Amino acid sequence: MAERPIARVPRLVLALLALGLAAQIGLKASSPQPRAKAEDLPPAPSIAALRLAGFGEPVALAKALMLYLQAFDYQSGSKVPYRDLDYGRLEVWLARILELDPRGQYPLLAASRLYAEVPVEEKQRRMLEFVYRQFFVDPSRRWPWLAHAAAIAKHRLGDLPLARRYAAAIQRHATADDVPLWARQMEIFILEDMNELQTARIMIGGYIQSGKVKDPAELRFLDESLKRLEARMVGERGRK
């Protein structure tokens, strides 16, 4: 049925519609923009409560929670976001999200690449340890984040023993075929940086002899590394 023309609508109604619309837009435009401040991050609910809230869709809930979490403190106007967050609470949130969606990589990416980049060493270490602990749940899938954590430990924190611990975990536990050589050999190069040449040499030798490396290019690279190490060791002995 065709509608009646607009002319049948009383002018007062049209005026009220325009007035109401203008007033609503004016009111909302003048209200402060909603912001998630760092101090507003609430404690994470229990996993049971989250599962209940997910209505049987834990993965969808995990994705939504990650976006919610990410918004905290990012808009605080600080050039160094996340610095003011309570990292204790943040860690629990990330762990809960991983529990809801164990295959999801976002929380570990955020932990190693966002939250571990703050210029507060204690908070950096806390996030790196979180990534380290979570790595053992699924090493074959989660090794990239621990590799990044090892890089942060080495280059940002200058803590070579810590970097070695992370690299050693990758070397021992990330055993899937698709884990690249550079990740598995990270420990050797960190040992080299730590001047533990003998240990590095033994590791490379053991690696070659184990028969795990089949690619000729990889074998050649390891062989060259071994020779370079031995040359360095000879040089150091000569200096002594």
Add this chain to the structure above:
Amino acid sequence: MPIVASLAKAVLLEAVRNRLLWLAAVVIVAAFGFAQFLNQVAITESREIQAALLAALLRVAAVFIVVTFVITSMVRESSDKVTELMLSLPAPRAIYFFGKFAGYAAVALILALLCALPLALFAHPGGLAIWAASLLCELLIVTAMSLFCVLSLTQVVPAFAAVAGFYLLSRSMAAMQIIAGAALQQPTLTDRVVNAIVELIALLLPALDRMTQTTWLLESAPGASTLGAIAGQTAIYLVLIGAAALFDLYRKNF
């Protein structure tokens, strides 16, 4: 004016005959029982847990009852051709709308008061008074929106879906705005467009996320300015939605 009062009275009578108040009483008793059960389970902060859960449950239940009542009542009236009979009275269509709205608003007032009743056991009187007033404002907005949707869409399911979408969006819009504005990289054109759309939708929705907050029951009551802001938002939104509903009603051919 007598027509407005008669229509409002008819709505109240319908609410009574539909046993709406009984339903509200049953919901309140059930929610109260659930809160008592949680009190037995909680190790600490039992009063806070009872107040928070009871308030949240009653808020949603009151909104649900009002929305379903308004929509089903209007659709039934339309199906029975009572609407056409009412509009044949020697009075402008606006009188019909205001009469119906007044009746539903009275139902909303009764519901808001009933919902506040069990909370008196757990909450500060000042905070509870503001919570109840805010719930009434929220119910009035939802009532106006339900009337607008049912007059425009004329069917139960589309009208209910539209009001439910409006309510959920209004309550979660602030969180959506925060998420939309938290792009990690330099925002692309798509990010900017999405952000602008979210901001535009936010401008048109009432700030329901700032209304009827449970914290008012647990901590100190908010100042009068909070209530003033809520009343202002309610008044503006009632004018907007009321005018939109009237616009639609005046253009409708029966």
